[in-house]
Amino acid sequence: MERAGLSKREVEDLLNRFEQTNIGFDSGKIFGSMCTSPHPFALEVHSRFHESNLGNPGLYPGTVEMERSVISMVGDLLNLSEPYGHVLSGGTEANITAMYTAKKRSGKRSVLYPRSSHFSVLKAVRLLDMNPIPVDLDENFRMDLGDLESKMDDSLAMVIAVAGTTELGAVDPISEISDIVGDVDLHVDSAFGGFVLPFLEEMNMVEGRVGPWDFRVDSVTTMSTDPHKMGLATIPSGCLLFREPHPLRHLAVESPYLTSPKAYTLAGTRDSGAVASTFATMKHLGREGYCKLVKRCMDNTQYLGTRLLELGLQTVMDPVMNIIAVHHEEPQIVQNKMAQRDFHISKVCEPSALRFVVMPHVGSEPIDRMIEALEQVLKDI
Numbered sequence: 282m283e284r285a286g287l288s289k290r291e292v293e294d295l296l297n298r299f300e301q302t303n304i305g306f307d308s309g310k311i312f313g314s315m316c317t318s319p320h321p322f323a324l325e326v327h328s329r330f331h332e333s334n335l336g337n338p339g340l341y342p343g344t345v346e347m348e349r350s351v352i353s354m355v356g357d358l359l360n361l362s363e364p365y366g367h368v369l370s371g372g373t374e375a376n377i378t379a380m381y382t383a384k385k386r387s388g389k390r391s392v393l394y395p396r397s398s399h400f401s402v403l404k405a406v407r408l409l410d411m412n413p414i415p416v417d418l419d420e421n422f423r424m425d426l427g428d429l430e431s432k433m434d435d436s437l438a439m440v441i442a443v444a445g446t447t448e449l450g451a452v453d454p455i456s457e458i459s460d461i462v463g464d465v466d467l468h469v470d471s472a473f474g475g476f477v478l479p480f481l482e483e484m485n486m487v488e489g490r491v492g493p494w495d496f497r498v499d500s501v502t503t504m505s506t507d508p509h510k511m512g513l514a515t516i517p518s519g520c521l522l523f524r525e526p527h528p529l530r531h532l533a534v535e536s537p538y539l540t541s542p543k544a545y546t547l548a549g550t551r552d553s554g555a556v557a558s559t560f561a562t563m564k565h566l567g568r569e570g571y572c573k574l575v576k577r578c579m580d581n582t583q584y585l586g587t588r589l590l591e592l593g594l595q596t597v598m599d600p601v602m603n604i605i606a607v608h609h610e611e612p613q614i615v616q617n618k619m620a621q622r623d624f625h626i627s628k629v630c631e632p633s634a635l636r637f638v639v640m641p642h643v644g645s646e647p648i649d650r651m652i653e654a655l656e657q658v659l660k661d662i
């Protein structure tokens with residue numbers, strides 16, 4: 282660190298250099314991210330609330346009220362009229378917290394999860410010293426019910442299901458899973474799907490393809506949903522919702538020097554700008570705004586599907602959400618060669634495939650430019 286600080290101008294020069302090497306969503310080059318440019322209103326609001334710290338809630342009753350309102354609005358999306366929970370840093374913290382409460386509540390260590398789960402589940406397993414039991418997928422890339430049933434035993438703290446898998450956007454059959462798990466805690470990770478599926482349902486776009494996937498299913502105990510993905514809020518914003526308040530007591534730690542007697546989240550000092558940005562964006566867009574956004578992403582997903590088909594590529598599954606993957610033997614090579622051309626796509630390992638997330642920043646023009654580059658890359662390898 283410098284002894285005498287640099288001038289703002291000198292620091293600006295450094296910042297500009299760093300900024301230039303970052304790839305912005307508005308470049309139209311990012312096809313593998315589950316985040317996107319936040320809504321302009323979200324950005325504006327974030328900086329207004331940068332001082333409040335939800336880790337010391339007594340000083341910021343207004344921000345606490347906004348957090349409650351966000352949890353209530355997300356509860357409305359997930360069909361839970363009286364939700365409990367918090368806005369956390371994202372899907373990883375939400376999964377860790379849900380698994381922690383299940384382990385404490387049950388006094389057991391095993392967790393069943395589909396092989397399609399996000400890797401944050403494995404982080405949580407390590408942190409919490411749990412016993413991970415992966416469940417196979419069926420031919421539609423959803424949790425295989427037979428395999429789940431055969432792995433149920435009395436060592437289980439929790440079963441995890443996914444509503445909108447990271448790689449393919451598949452939705453596990455939550456009702457059928459619920460019939461099998463009985464009174465074991467059932468966590469639905471809808472980090473991505475939570476801001477997509479409610480609107481697809483509202484527009485009748487998943488009828489017959491996706492059954493009830495949220496708190497409508499009685500045995501769902503917790504759900505995670507990230508406003509910083511399809512919710513257009515600023516990072517870090519991820520919600521964890523509990524059906525009942527009592528599991529939260531397992532999180533409680535006394536916080537004597539602060540303004541509230543107990544703390545309930547893994548993080549101490551908590552970013553509140555993102556809570557305010559989530560509140561503002563949800564209030565401003567409303568259900569209609571999100572429906573329009575999701576519809577546009579689905580139209581672009583369909584368009585991308587057509588363009589990929591023209592290149593002779595076959596989809597792994599008919600997309601349910603705005604994620605599309607096409608079979609390819611060497612996805613890593615294609616991904617690297619696309620990156621050399623400054624197009625950033627993603628991949629799936631099982632089955633081997635190229636993966637594209639059609640976020641709001643992915644319109645038809647960026648798709649056309651990316652397809653042109655992909656065509657060249659596929660010819661060259």
Ligand SMILES: Cc1ncc(COP(=O)(O)O)c(C=O)c1O
Pocket residue numbers: 315370371372373374376399401443445446447470471472473507519
């Ligand atoms: C289904 C699912 N769960 C959890 C996560 C982790 O979320 P985060 O990166 O916000 O911690 C992701 C991230 O993409 C995800 O897709």
